[in-house]
Amino acid sequence: MAGTLFELPTVGELEGTAPQGHAARVEQTLLQARGLIEYTVSLHRRRPATASGLTHMDAEGTAETLEELVLSARRSVNVALTGSAALVEGVLRCLVRVPSGVTVRVLCSPAAVDVAPARLRSLPAVRVFPHELCGIVVVDGTSAFLRLGARGAGDGRAAMVTDCAAVSTLQLLYAGVWSRGRKLVDHPELSPRLRSDxxxxxxxxxxxxxxxxxxxxxxxxxxxxxxxxxAEIMRELNATSRFQAGVRAVEIGLLPKAP
Structure with a gap:
């Protein structure tokens, strides 16, 4: 495909124009985008890698490919981190070497924050999304690294995506989720009490x-x-009611979102 199918808004434009009252509509859009991603990956798996714009790799080639992709950035690096320690560590090692002038945004699940909280807090633009994410790195809006292993597992399988439509979809998905993330400075340090079963x-x-x-x-x-x-849990969550405590628990990943 010679070019993208449509012009995507930047993350800043999306944040500035999306009304707060349209949360349900945004969430539906994200679900549709995720479905499109999964369909695209499934479709490309049945095609020759050289013709599909999707190249699969095993754990041995993942680290080198990820490093080459991140260090090739000239405009932007948008990252979504899961709780996989290997992915978090690998991405953070690359980010410290990103060329100056490149905009870096990192979106984390609560589990990913737990892997390297100090190093994440040293980055300029980090947000936390209260639910699990797909491991994604999108560079310059033209190529992407997509983790394929099961969530939270040590499976290092991944894919490099260069198909314009697929990368545009990933970029759109990322922009929408980023706009709903909580700034890392607002993400509480969870005490051992809150982490208990x-x-x-x-x-x-x-x-x-x-x-x-x-x-x-x-x-x-x-x-x-x-x-x-x-009473102790409510105090730890800075909640004034039990309802508020439940909402806060979901926001910071202590409870999954109700189906």
Whole structure:
């Protein structure tokens, strides 16, 4: 394909023009874009790599290809990081060597922040999205690195995407999710208490709407102990109500988004 099918808005333009009241519409667009990506990858897997604009690679070739792609940037590098430690470490090693003048944006899942919080905080433009992401690196809007392994797994399989339409779709998906991300400076440092399995189970009880007595029996703790834990969790989340605590828990990735 000789060129892109349409002109994509920049991330800044998208942020400045998308009304907040259109969140549902934006989310639907992102779901459609993701479906298109998955369809495109599936389609290209059945075609010769040289003709499809999609080149597959195993774990051995991933690091070298990723480095070459990032260091070739002349205008922009847009990154989406999952909780894969290998991907986070590999991308961060490359980003410190990006040529000056290149705009770098990093979008992380909460699990990715946990891998290297200090180094991520040293970067100028980092945001956190409360749900799991696909591992993506888009360079100059013309080529992209796409992680194909299962989420959170050590599978290092990946693909290099050079097809204009596919890269444009990835860029659009990234711009939409970036506009909904929380700035890293606003992402709380989670205490060990909030990371515990007991906290997750209590938050699930709160979200289910069970009474304190029922939840305490379910968790096999006393009613007094349960209420003390709830109060401590609310304080840690800086929440003034149980509803707000549930919302905050989803925002920072302690609970998955309700289906």
């Amino acid at each position: 007991l906290t997750r189970r209590i938050l699930e009880q709160l979200r289910s709407g069970r009474t304190d007595a029922t939840a305490a029996r379910e968790l096999q703790v006393s009613l007094r102990t349960y209420r003390r834990h709830v």
